[in-house]
Amino acid sequence: MRTFTRWLLAGGMVFAGLSHLFWARKEFQAQVPDLVTDVLPIDKDGVVVASGAVEIMLGAALVVLPKERRRVGAILAAFFIAIFPGNIAQAMDKRPAFGLDSDAARIARLFFQPLLVCWALWSTRA
Template identity: 70%
Template structure:
């Protein structure tokens, strides 16, 4: 079950990363917090592109580096936690994106990020 879950997460990461690079770039910009732009000097599009590349790399690493599975899972869990402020800012500033066009929908979205953290952690552990 963990192996299937890890492969599913890998596919989801590659898909999400590619969508950052192509068809969903504008939608993802709604999730880029203003402080990320201010502190990095990058515009929102550059942040989206960079995060898309990172997501593709994580997806590939989940499959291609079985000996580093635990480390990749921990880094991916950290990545999911690190991008959470973008989801919070999308909620607090009322930014629409991906059909999250009400405060209620944006609030519900916040509860999914911890599930992603847990998924990345769980599917890269041995189960012992």
């Protein structure tokens, strides 16, 4: 079961990463907190492209580095935690994206992020 869920997560990560790079770049830009671009010398599109590349690499690593799966799972969990402020910013700034066009939908999405963290950790344990 863990192997199946790990591969499912890997596929989801690669798909999400590709969507960052191609068809959903504008949507993902709505999740980049203004603070990030105020502090770092990068624009929102650069953040989206970089995070997409990281998602593709982490998704691939879940499959092609079986001996490192615990480490990759921990890194992926940390990545999910690191991008959580973007979800909070989207909710607080009331930015519609991905069909999240109400406060209730944006807030409900916040509860999904801890599940992703747990999924990454659980699916990569022996």
